[in-house]
Amino acid sequence: MSIDTATGQEAPAELSSERVKTIFSSIADKYERFNAISSFGAYKLWVAGMMKQAPISKNDDVLDLAGGTGEISFAVAKAKQPTHVQCTDLVPEMLEVAKEHYQNGAAGSVPVDFEVVDAQDIPYPDNSYDAITVAYGIRNMPQREQGLAEMFRVLKPGGSLICLEFSTPPNKLWRGLYHFYLKHLIPFWGGLITKDKDGFVYLSNSIKAFPNQEGLARLMKQAGFTEVTWKNYTGGIAAVHVAKKPIAKVAE
Numbered sequence: 001m002s003i004d005t006a007t008g009q010e011a012p013a014e015l016s017s018e019r020v021k022t023i024f025s026s027i028a029d030k031y032e033r034f035n036a037i038s039s040f041g042a043y044k045l046w047v048a049g050m051m052k053q054a055p056i057s058k059n060d061d062v063l064d065l066a067g068g069t070g071e072i073s074f075a076v077a078k079a080k081q082p083t084h085v086q087c088t089d090l091v092p093e094m095l096e097v098a099k100e101h102y103q104n105g106a107a108g109s110v111p112v113d114f115e116v117v118d119a120q121d122i123p124y125p126d127n128s129y130d131a132i133t134v135a136y137g138i139r140n141m142p143q144r145e146q147g148l149a150e151m152f153r154v155l156k157p158g159g160s161l162i163c164l165e166f167s168t169p170p171n172k173l174w175r176g177l178y179h180f181y182l183k184h185l186i187p188f189w190g191g192l193i194t195k196d197k198d199g200f201v202y203l204s205n206s207i208k209a210f211p212n213q214e215g216l217a218r219l220m221k222q223a224g225f226t227e228v229t230w231k232n233y234t235g236g237i238a239a240v241h242v243a244k245k246p247i248a249k250v251a252e
């Protein structure tokens with residue numbers, strides 16, 4: 001099934017994919033500022049939380065999906081020193097910014113490769129990565145079940161998926177304030193600062209249409225993941241989910 005990621009309603013996948021390409025190719029050079037604004041400056045804190053939770057070690061080969069300008073790839077490189085990071089994204093303009101950061105030493109001594117990849121159709125073999133990271137990616141995918149199935153397929157048994165995403169504050173009052181902020185303030189002042197109101201309107205809509213913490217965990221379990229846990233940040237405005245691909249039972 002495919003949906004319109006701005007509404008959650010069934011729609012052809014191309015609608016959302018084309019919109020995402022238009023938005024991110026045009027904001028690539030100001031994305032990092034856009035990100036700081038849209039996350040209320042808390043993004044760095046959430047990335048630090050994601051790194052704390054991520055079961056990634058020195059011998060791991062890590063796949064970063066929807067990697068954008070490389071923020072998560074470089075955070076993994078610095079925090080975990082894995083053997084390699086594959087930084088991928090649907091939009092080449094975003095990866096161009098990531099490559100520039102890499103050339104300026106953003107990953108330290110960890111080798112990072114870059115490739116244009118649709119996370120819903122990953123061009124890598126089964127069981128090829130020790131860990132997958134995806135930040136603010138799944139919400140933008142019109143075929144989420146297919147995306148999660150692909151992540152499951154390319155992870156090695158025993159490997160982990162670590163996902164950072166906007167989510168739903170469980171507290172009613174905090175949720176009400178947050179939704180007011182999303183609907184009325186984010187498009188206004190985000191648009192004012194970056195001159196890209198449409199991107200902020202889409203951001204607000206896609207956050208509201210996205211499943212809550214339990215809903216995302218359910219989708220992960222349906223794709224075959226086990227041991228799905230999550231931790232809320234900023235009262236549930238963001239959440240980091242960690243899920244495992246189980247080690248297959250050997251037939252006796």
Ligand SMILES: C[S@@+](CC[C@H](N)C(=O)[O-])C[C@H]1O[C@@H](n2cnc3c(N)ncnc32)[C@H](O)[C@@H]1O
Binds near residue numbers: 067068070072118136
């Ligand atoms: C909000 S940005 C997040 C970038 C990065 N993960 C970060 O945390 O800064 C979302 C990214 O998802 C990418 N994206 C959207 N749909 C995608 C898909 N189907 N496959 C791969 N990347 C996708 C966009 O191009 C964009 O770069």
